[in-house]
Amino acid sequence: MSTATRSLPRTVGAHAILLTYTAIALFPVILVIMNSFKSRAGIFGAPLTPPTPKTFDLIGYTTVIGQGDFIHYFQNSLVVTVASLFFVLLFGAMAAFALSEYRFRGNSLMGLYLALGIMIPIRLGTVAILQLMVASGLVNTLTALILVYTAQGLPLAVFILSEFMKQVSDDLKNAGRIDGLSEYTIFFRLVLPLVRPSMATVAVFTMIPIWNDLWFPLILAPSEETKTVTLGAQLFLGQFVTNWNAILAALSLAIMPVLILYVIFSRQLIRGITSGAVK
């Protein structure tokens, strides 16, 4: 690029604004994590300072781990998220492959039908979804959540993946066909490995709303056995309104896994967004 756009005051200004906003974005997160390691006196006495040897205290964490069934909630969330993700990616990739690879009657209509779900939120169908789950005896099972999240994630997955699958070279697939590979082998052996980066993007996009969802766990699976970590945290926080150590520790426990995953995958996520996956 040219040098005309660069000037010192402008660069300084840009950094100043970005730094300020970064501080605004991170401040609450840091504040919560920092104070979760303090004693009650430390939390109220000096909320803005990091824990010192004098104020350091793990009482919040011991309360949370002793009281709440967080490990169990965590497992539930993990099962639901991983299973939904698996089905979204598998079914989504299969449908995307069919839509992008073959020409058949109703192809674009099918694409449009599947794209409907990108704009219309599944939440509006909740009343009937609950009836359906009651009728099929799936209320308070993780299966219900997995089904709902699979349906919720599919439209965007099909949309993004079919964009990427169009870019896979035809020559490669045709070479496979000449070698006598079946369409299934071509899909699983040739195409899937090639679109793996975009699968990762879709995975991140699908995972975040599932992990963070409160609505469906609250409505479809509120029992103790099937609580997800988001719902568990919500109820726990409601119960311990006055125990600040426990609240801050619970919040931190809820933040940290997501934050760690994000730091690991952020490159992938941002590359996915900026590579024009969402246009």
Place this chain on the structure above:
Amino acid sequence: MAAETRPKRPTRWHIGVFLAPALLVYTAIMILPLAGTLQLSLFRNIEQHQIFVGLENFRTLFGDPNWSVGFWNALRNNTWFFIIHMLVQNPIGVMLAALLSSPRLRFAAFYRTAIFVPTILSFVIVGFAWKLILSPLWGVAPHMMDLVGLKSLFTPWLGKEQYALTALSLISVWQFVGIPMMLIYAALLSIPEEVIEAAECDGITGLSQFWKIKLPLILPSIGIISILTFVGNFNAFDLIYTAQGALAGPNYSTDILGTFLYRAFFGFQLQVGDPNMGAAIATMMFLIILGGVCVYLFLVQTRLRRYQF
């Protein structure tokens, strides 16, 4: 699924096999319940039987003050919620993206990653963290305002009827500003170098370059962001529920359509839940969102298309 283009194979079963799982799950769990909900809104439970009542539920929703006051209140609040997002979130997002995309900016990756952090957190975390920060008990917010000499301006915003909704909207803006930032950032990066160079040859640089060259080129992305914001806002529930509970206090001042639907559907305090009224409200939300999407598709997008490359 009949073959036409490739005459060698009469029936290509694999297309069906590839499509079937996605179609099945999507249709059974998403489309049919959506249709079912719309249908349910036309029925009413009378003595344990679902009786077709036509638009009677909607007449209750708009005509019976027990419902209509709540509905209009929720719709008004929701509109305000949306306006704040459009006025605060999207301009900030565009500004951050414009700054981030300036050439050879150092630490751009760090800023990008950090500013996106709130977006990945769940509403439960965000709602509670801000509730604690704004709480007069803890005193973080008044303490910080004291540092800049504005302590007198502090009030418990989430507890006051006139401020609570705006405060919550701003919290939601804080959480989601990463999305417009990223999408606009992507759009700015995809502007061809030649266009920028041509502008610079003509002496258009800096801010005027942004307003005259880049902004018109990213208008389609701004359109997409607006409709995403619209759908997201008129479907919101979690933040209000975590921060203010299902009653969306104080005195329903933060009630939006999502929480209104939840209360109608599940009941609260003395009122029994009513799936049919819930379905009627969901239908209204559906129509509002559909209306927004149609406006976007037919009015905004067709006009913007000519700017695309």
